[in-house]
Amino acid sequence: MAVRFFNTLTQQVDDFSTQDGKTVRMYTCGPTVYHFVHIGNLRTFTFQDLLRRWLRYRGYTLNHVMNITDVEDKIIRNAMQQGKTLGEYTEVYEKAFLEDIDKLRLERPERLVRATEHIQEMLDAIAKLKQDGYTYVSDGSVYYRIAQFPNYGKLARLDFSGMKSGARVDVDEYDKDDARDFVLWKQRKEGEPYWDSDFGAGRPGWHIECSVMAMKYLGETLDIHAGGIDLTFPHHENEIAQSEAITHKTFSRFWLHAEHLMVEGQKMSKSLGNFYTLRDLMEQGWQPDVIRYLLTSAHYRTKLNFTMDGLRSHASSLERLRNFKLRLDGEKFPDGTNTQLIERTATALRDFELAMDDDLNTAGALAAIFEFIRDANSAMDGAQFTAGNREPAQALLAAFDSIFDILRPVEREGGLSDEAIDALVNERIAAKKAKNFARSDEIRNLLLEQGVILEDTREGTRWKRK
RNA sequence: GGCGCGGUAGCCAAGUGGUAAGGCAGAGGUCUGCAAAACCUUUAUUCGGGGGUUCGAUUCCCCCCCGCGCCUCCA
Numbered sequence: 408m409a410v411r412f413f414n415t416l417t418q419q420v421d422d423f424s425t426q427d428g429k430t431v432r433m434y435t436c437g438p439t440v441y442h443f444v445h446i447g448n449l450r451t452f453t454f455q456d457l458l459r460r461w462l463r464y465r466g467y468t469l470n471h472v473m474n475i476t477d478v479e480d481k482i483i484r485n486a487m488q489q490g491k492t493l494g495e496y497t498e499v500y501e502k503a504f505l506e507d508i509d510k511l512r513l514e515r516p517e518r519l520v521r522a523t524e525h526i527q528e529m530l531d532a533i534a535k536l537k538q539d540g541y542t543y544v545s546d547g548s549v550y551y552r553i554a555q556f557p558n559y560g561k562l563a564r565l566d567f568s569g570m571k572s573g574a575r576v577d578v579d580e581y582d583k584d585d586a587r588d589f590v591l592w593k594q595r596k597e598g599e600p601y602w603d604s605d606f607g608a609g610r611p612g613w614h615i616e617c618s619v620m621a622m623k624y625l626g627e628t629l630d631i632h633a634g635g636i637d638l639t640f641p642h643h644e645n646e647i648a649q650s651e652a653i654t655h656k657t658f659s660r661f662w663l664h665a666e667h668l669m670v671e672g673q674k675m676s677k678s679l680g681n682f683y684t685l686r687d688l689m690e691q692g693w694q695p696d697v698i699r700y701l702l703t704s705a706h707y708r709t710k711l712n713f714t715m716d717g718l719r720s721h722a723s724s725l726e727r728l729r730n731f732k733l734r735l736d737g738e739k740f741p742d743g744t745n746t747q748l749i750e751r752t753a754t755a756l757r758d759f760e761l762a763m764d765d766d767l768n769t770a771g772a773l774a775a776i777f778e779f780i781r782d783a784n785s786a787m788d789g790a791q792f793t794a795g796n797r798e799p800a801q802a803l804l805a806a807f808d809s810i811f812d813i814l815r816p817v818e819r820e821g822g823l824s825d826e827a828i829d830a831l832v833n834e835r836i837a838a839k840k841a842k843n844f845a846r847s848d849e850i851r852n853l854l855l856e857q858g859v860i861l862e863d864t865r866e867g868t869r870w871k872r873k
Numbered sequence: 874g875g876c877g878c879g880g881u882a883g884c885c886a887a888g889u890g891g892u893a894a895g896g897c898a899g900a901g902g903u904c905u906g907c908a909a910a911a912c913c914u915u916u917a918u919u920c921g922g923g924g925g926u927u928c929g930a931u932u933c934c935c936c937c938c939c940g941c942g943c944c945u946c947c948a
């Protein structure tokens with residue numbers, strides 16, 4: 408069964424393929440580095456990470472390009488206010504972005520590209536559009552003339568028939584011939600950063616950077632273009648208009664869009680006070696692995712309700728997953744091989760894969776893993792889980808974790824050393840043997856205060872860090 | 874107003890034209906010196922409300938209510 412994705416372009420779930428049968432040419436819209444990215448941005452980037460990992464799991468080679476928008480109105484405004492150059496201003500947030508995605512264990516794309524490093528390519532593209540009659544100049548800025556591009560609206564499925572061409576529909580600060588037209592090159596304003604060009608001093612519009620950088624590194628036709636759902640229109644629609652006007656070829660075969668998340672049941676906004684960055688959440692004591700787990704657990708095309716309760720719930724759930732891994736890796740099992748359990752493991756892997764193939768149904772994939780864990784725990788309790796079952800089960804967890812990447816605990820600094828913990832654990836075992844339960848419990852509590860949890864099993868005491 | 878998505882147990886969240894996954898939380902139990910972990914039982918006769926199609930609908934159609942998104946630079 409092939410990997411299938413919901414394609415915004417066709418409005419249905421389509422079998423995925425690449426042009427050359429192997430390499431996925433993938434472009435995703437990255438951050439605008441004017442501030443720290445928020446949890447909603449990170450939801451979209453987490454989806455992109457899952458997408459990458461699943462494609463690799465299915466044998467594809469990745470060629471993924473992500474842009475960093477480092478020239479834009481808010482960036483210019485903030486940089487000017489702070490008396491900084493664009494680069495001085497944006498490097499702080501670009502660095503912060505990279506730190507954040509590292510904390511969430513989001514893989515780096517094969518290539519991260521900055522808009523400001525592709526100004527010449529953008530100018531070349533605008534020149535080509537001008538030559539083919541797709542542009543006009545108004546108040547010194549260069550605009551794209553939508554009326555020249557008949558397919559406009561095919562992605563967002565917007566009906567423009569009711570809109571009057573040439574009407575000044577809104578009070579935009581720029582004069583446009585048609586409300587749908589958008590700027591390719593903005594004329595310089597006094598005091599703002601600018602680049603010299605044949606179109607006059609100015610700076611690029613937003614949409615052109617993605618068309619240009621995507622095609623420069625990935626060719627004229629992409630396999631996948633992905634981003635947040637709000638980018639469908641106008642950003643992605645405009646990217647199509649620009650790119651296809653230049654090449655007369657399909658810009659991207661698949662368009663994947665991640666839904667937004669809600670925070671505590673409401674739209675995330677600064678005014679509601681529910682606007683979180685990863686840093687905010689970590690200051691509140693939430694670990695990034697729990698946040699990653701919450702973001703991966705719901706299907707990417709549903710509105711995910713991000714709540715503190717949800718984080719608590721997922722922290723517990725994550726403990727269950729890790730407890731199982733500890734048990735699987737550390738416990739002694741009877742010799743032999745329970746073939747029924749081997750089959751059960753294979754079924755779990757198959758269910759996991761089927762769910763992921765089906766438009767990245769992470770909730771379904773998790774269910775397959777949890778059902779297996781229950782059965783395996785049960786078998787272990789009943790001494791039915793044998794030594795020969797360990798490796799297949801570990802392979803299943805490895806497959807799962809190659810996508811979800813949550814089983815490895817976050818590294819902590821400080822605290823007791825392994826040796827110190829072992830010494831105390833041994834002292835407690837001796838106390839228990841002597842039926843000195845007061846001392847035994849004292850040690851257990853002492854360790855608990857240090858974030859170490861003890862579990863007495865049939866084979867002795869094992870410990871883990873909280 | 875136009876277009877679109879969604880409303881499933883206390884919370885989160887899958888799913889299908891044939892009788893409701895999974896996680897968290899709660900209750901009871903097994904195990905344990907006590908815990909922890911794990912397991913077992915239990916918690917939606919029902920999938921926003923009302924019609925319709927059908928042998929049968931949570932799943933398809935229509936209407937209504939509610940939430941949300943897009944409709945010019947917001948993931």
